Amino acid sequence: xxxxxxxxxxxxxxxxAPVELKCNYSYSGSPELFWxxxxxxxxxxxxxxxxxxESIKGFTADLxxxxxxxxxxxxxxxxxxSAMYYCALRTFGNQFYFGTGTSLTxxx
Amino acid sequence: DAGITQSPRHKVTETGTPVTLRxxxxxxxxxxxxxxxxxxxxxxxxxxxYGVKDTDKGEVSDGxxxxxxxxxxxxxxxxxxxSSQTSVYxxxxxxxxxxxxxxxxxxxxxxxLTVL
Numbered sequence: 001x002x003x004x005x006x007x008x009x010x011x012x013x014x015x016x017a018p019v020e021l022k023c024n025y026s027y028s029g030s031p032e033l034f035w036x037x038x039x040x041x042x043x044x045x046x047x048x049x050x051x052x053x054e055s056i057k058g059f060t061a062d063l064x065x066x067x068x069x070x071x072x073x074x075x076x077x078x079x080x081x082s083a084m085y086y087c088a089l090r091t092f093g094n095q096f097y098f099g100t101g102t103s104l105t106x107x108x
Numbered sequence: 109d110a111g112i113t114q115s116p117r118h119k120v121t122e123t124g125t126p127v128t129l130r131x132x133x134x135x136x137x138x139x140x141x142x143x144x145x146x147x148x149x150x151x152x153x154x155x156x157x158y159g160v161k162d163t164d165k166g167e168v169s170d171g172x173x174x175x176x177x178x179x180x181x182x183x184x185x186x187x188x189x190x191s192s193q194t195s196v197y198x199x200x201x202x203x204x205x206x207x208x209x210x211x212x213x214x215x216x217x218x219x220x221l222t223v224l
Contacts, residue, residue, distance in 0.1 A: 006150075009148070034212060043198075043215045043216065043217050043218065044151075044198065044200075044215040045215070046212045046213070046214075049212060086150060086151065088213075094139055094158070094202060095153065095156065095166070096141070096153070096200075096202075096213055097153070098143075098150045098151040098152070099150055100148060100149060100150035101150045101151075
Protein backbone atom coordinates (compact mmCIF):
# COMPACT_ATOMS: atom_id res chain seq x y z
CA UNK A 1 0.00 0.00 0.00
CA UNK A 2 1.12 3.52 -0.68
CA UNK A 3 2.10 5.70 2.21
CA UNK A 4 3.80 9.01 2.87
CA UNK A 5 5.56 9.61 6.17
CA UNK A 6 6.65 12.94 7.58
CA UNK A 7 8.25 12.11 10.90
CA UNK A 8 8.39 15.65 12.28
CA UNK A 9 5.14 17.34 13.25
CA UNK A 10 6.90 20.48 14.41
CA UNK A 11 10.24 21.92 13.37
CA UNK A 12 11.82 25.15 14.59
CA UNK A 13 14.96 26.71 13.18
CA UNK A 14 16.63 30.07 13.51
CA UNK A 15 16.62 32.52 10.65
CA UNK A 16 19.60 31.91 8.42
CA ALA A 17 20.04 28.31 9.54
CA PRO A 18 19.65 25.38 7.17
CA VAL A 19 16.38 23.52 7.22
CA GLU A 20 15.45 20.01 6.15
CA LEU A 21 11.94 18.60 6.22
CA LYS A 22 11.88 14.85 5.91
CA CYS A 23 9.58 12.79 3.73
CA ASN A 24 9.63 9.07 3.11
CA TYR A 25 7.28 7.16 0.89
CA SER A 26 6.16 3.64 0.20
CA TYR A 27 4.85 2.77 -3.25
CA SER A 28 5.30 -0.24 -5.48
CA GLY A 29 5.10 1.74 -8.71
CA SER A 30 7.17 4.57 -10.10
CA PRO A 31 6.69 7.47 -7.67
CA GLU A 32 5.81 11.03 -8.53
CA LEU A 33 6.37 13.29 -5.55
CA PHE A 34 5.42 16.82 -4.61
CA TRP A 35 5.84 19.31 -1.80
CA UNK A 36 2.89 21.54 -0.97
CA UNK A 37 2.93 24.51 1.39
CA UNK A 38 0.14 26.14 3.34
CA UNK A 39 0.84 29.61 4.73
CA UNK A 40 -1.30 30.95 7.52
CA UNK A 41 -4.87 31.52 6.37
CA UNK A 42 -4.09 30.57 2.78
CA UNK A 43 -4.94 27.58 0.67
CA UNK A 44 -2.51 24.81 -0.08
CA UNK A 45 -0.27 25.49 -3.02
CA UNK A 46 2.35 23.56 -4.87
CA UNK A 47 5.90 24.32 -3.83
CA UNK A 48 7.80 21.95 -6.08
CA UNK A 49 7.70 18.56 -7.79
CA UNK A 50 10.49 16.08 -8.27
CA UNK A 51 9.92 15.79 -12.02
CA UNK A 52 10.88 19.41 -12.57
CA UNK A 53 14.07 19.30 -10.50
CA GLU A 54 13.50 22.96 -9.79
CA SER A 55 14.33 25.29 -6.93
CA ILE A 56 11.44 27.37 -5.65
CA LYS A 57 11.91 30.08 -3.02
CA GLY A 58 15.33 28.58 -2.35
CA PHE A 59 13.91 25.14 -1.60
CA THR A 60 15.07 21.99 -3.32
CA ALA A 61 14.14 18.34 -3.00
CA ASP A 62 15.79 15.31 -4.50
CA LEU A 63 14.10 12.00 -5.01
CA UNK A 64 16.19 9.18 -3.59
CA UNK A 65 14.66 5.93 -4.75
CA UNK A 66 17.13 3.82 -2.80
CA UNK A 67 16.10 5.42 0.47
CA UNK A 68 12.53 6.10 -0.72
CA UNK A 69 12.90 9.69 0.41
CA UNK A 70 12.07 13.14 -0.90
CA UNK A 71 13.43 15.51 1.71
CA UNK A 72 12.89 19.26 1.35
CA UNK A 73 15.92 21.46 1.97
CA UNK A 74 16.82 25.10 2.14
CA UNK A 75 20.29 26.36 3.05
CA UNK A 76 19.19 29.58 4.77
CA UNK A 77 15.74 29.73 6.34
CA UNK A 78 13.74 32.96 6.22
CA UNK A 79 10.91 34.09 8.48
CA UNK A 80 8.47 33.97 5.57
CA UNK A 81 9.15 30.24 5.27
CA SER A 82 7.12 29.61 8.41
CA ALA A 83 4.22 27.46 7.23
CA MET A 84 2.79 23.97 7.10
CA TYR A 85 4.50 21.70 4.61
CA TYR A 86 3.02 18.55 3.11
CA CYS A 87 4.74 15.90 1.10
CA ALA A 88 2.50 14.14 -1.43
CA LEU A 89 2.69 11.10 -3.67
CA ARG A 90 0.77 10.80 -6.91
CA THR A 91 -0.07 7.28 -7.95
CA PHE A 92 -1.30 5.70 -11.12
CA GLY A 93 -4.92 6.78 -11.50
CA ASN A 94 -4.15 10.33 -10.40
CA GLN A 95 -4.74 9.82 -6.70
CA PHE A 96 -2.69 11.86 -4.28
CA TYR A 97 -1.56 10.65 -0.87
CA PHE A 98 -0.40 13.21 1.64
CA GLY A 99 1.80 12.99 4.68
CA THR A 100 0.65 14.32 8.02
CA GLY A 101 2.51 17.57 7.52
CA THR A 102 5.35 19.42 9.23
CA SER A 103 4.79 22.81 10.79
CA LEU A 104 7.92 24.89 10.27
CA THR A 105 8.64 27.88 12.45
CA UNK A 106 11.55 30.14 11.62
CA UNK A 107 12.69 32.05 14.69
CA UNK A 108 13.89 35.60 14.04
CA ASP B 109 -5.37 30.99 -7.55
CA ALA B 110 -7.03 28.54 -9.85
CA GLY B 111 -10.75 29.12 -10.25
CA ILE B 112 -11.98 26.99 -7.39
CA THR B 113 -14.55 28.07 -4.86
CA GLN B 114 -16.13 26.26 -1.97
CA SER B 115 -19.41 26.95 -0.25
CA PRO B 116 -20.18 27.46 2.48
CA ARG B 117 -16.87 28.56 3.95
CA HIS B 118 -18.02 27.97 7.49
CA LYS B 119 -20.84 25.86 8.85
CA VAL B 120 -22.01 24.80 12.28
CA THR B 121 -24.55 22.03 12.43
CA GLU B 122 -25.96 19.50 14.85
CA THR B 123 -25.37 15.79 15.03
CA GLY B 124 -27.70 13.84 12.81
CA THR B 125 -28.43 16.58 10.31
CA PRO B 126 -27.54 16.28 6.62
CA VAL B 127 -24.90 18.61 5.27
CA THR B 128 -23.85 19.32 1.68
CA LEU B 129 -20.66 21.08 0.72
CA ARG B 130 -20.15 22.42 -2.76
CA UNK B 131 -17.02 22.74 -4.82
CA UNK B 132 -17.17 24.76 -8.01
CA UNK B 133 -14.41 25.12 -10.62
CA UNK B 134 -14.06 27.28 -13.70
CA UNK B 135 -10.98 25.49 -15.07
CA UNK B 136 -12.79 22.64 -16.81
CA UNK B 137 -10.46 20.15 -15.13
CA UNK B 138 -11.37 16.50 -15.31
CA UNK B 139 -10.46 15.39 -11.80
CA UNK B 140 -11.98 16.70 -8.59
CA UNK B 141 -11.23 15.63 -5.05
CA UNK B 142 -12.54 16.07 -1.53
CA UNK B 143 -10.12 15.92 1.39
CA UNK B 144 -10.45 16.48 5.09
CA UNK B 145 -7.67 18.06 7.07
CA UNK B 146 -7.23 17.14 10.72
CA UNK B 147 -4.37 17.76 13.14
CA UNK B 148 -2.06 14.78 13.25
CA UNK B 149 -3.61 13.25 10.15
CA UNK B 150 -2.75 15.73 7.44
CA UNK B 151 -4.96 15.57 4.37
CA UNK B 152 -6.95 12.45 3.77
CA UNK B 153 -8.85 11.70 0.61
CA UNK B 154 -12.59 11.19 1.06
CA UNK B 155 -13.82 10.77 -2.52
CA UNK B 156 -12.70 11.79 -5.93
CA UNK B 157 -14.17 12.10 -9.40
CA TYR B 158 -12.55 11.39 -12.74
CA GLY B 159 -15.41 12.71 -14.84
CA VAL B 160 -19.07 13.56 -14.82
CA LYS B 161 -20.92 10.87 -12.87
CA ASP B 162 -17.66 8.98 -12.36
CA THR B 163 -16.60 8.86 -8.74
CA ASP B 164 -14.63 6.61 -6.46
CA LYS B 165 -13.88 6.22 -2.79
CA GLY B 166 -10.83 7.46 -1.00
CA GLU B 167 -9.32 6.24 2.24
CA VAL B 168 -11.90 7.82 4.59
CA SER B 169 -15.15 7.58 2.66
CA ASP B 170 -17.42 6.12 5.35
CA GLY B 171 -20.25 8.51 6.18
CA UNK B 172 -19.76 10.57 3.03
CA UNK B 173 -21.26 10.51 -0.43
CA UNK B 174 -20.53 12.60 -3.50
CA UNK B 175 -22.12 13.57 -6.75
CA UNK B 176 -20.89 15.16 -9.93
CA UNK B 177 -23.59 15.96 -12.44
CA UNK B 178 -21.60 18.70 -14.18
CA UNK B 179 -17.92 19.13 -14.88
CA UNK B 180 -17.74 22.24 -12.75
CA UNK B 181 -19.49 21.04 -9.59
CA UNK B 182 -18.56 18.35 -7.08
CA UNK B 183 -20.82 17.95 -4.06
CA UNK B 184 -19.90 16.28 -0.79
CA UNK B 185 -22.78 15.12 1.40
CA UNK B 186 -22.75 14.02 4.99
CA UNK B 187 -26.02 12.12 5.22
CA UNK B 188 -26.14 12.28 9.02
CA UNK B 189 -23.36 14.41 10.46
CA UNK B 190 -21.40 13.19 13.47
CA SER B 191 -18.98 15.02 15.74
CA SER B 192 -16.10 13.01 14.26
CA GLN B 193 -16.76 14.77 10.97
CA THR B 194 -15.83 18.12 12.44
CA SER B 195 -12.96 19.13 10.21
CA VAL B 196 -11.72 21.43 7.51
CA TYR B 197 -12.73 20.18 4.09
CA UNK B 198 -10.73 20.97 0.99
CA UNK B 199 -11.67 20.52 -2.59
CA UNK B 200 -8.99 20.11 -5.24
CA UNK B 201 -8.86 19.80 -9.00
CA UNK B 202 -6.41 18.24 -11.41
CA UNK B 203 -6.32 17.71 -15.13
CA UNK B 204 -3.69 15.38 -16.37
CA UNK B 205 -2.86 11.80 -15.65
CA UNK B 206 0.10 12.05 -17.92
CA UNK B 207 3.09 11.34 -15.77
CA UNK B 208 5.79 13.94 -15.87
CA UNK B 209 3.40 16.63 -16.97
CA UNK B 210 3.28 20.05 -15.47
CA UNK B 211 -0.12 19.54 -13.95
CA UNK B 212 -0.71 19.10 -10.29
CA UNK B 213 -3.55 19.63 -7.86
CA UNK B 214 -5.03 23.04 -7.18
CA UNK B 215 -6.87 23.58 -3.95
CA UNK B 216 -9.92 25.49 -2.90
CA UNK B 217 -9.98 27.77 0.16
CA UNK B 218 -11.52 25.16 2.46
CA UNK B 219 -14.73 24.79 4.43
CA UNK B 220 -14.63 24.67 8.20
CA LEU B 221 -17.38 22.37 9.44
CA THR B 222 -18.31 22.01 13.09
CA VAL B 223 -20.72 19.30 14.17
CA LEU B 224 -22.09 19.84 17.67
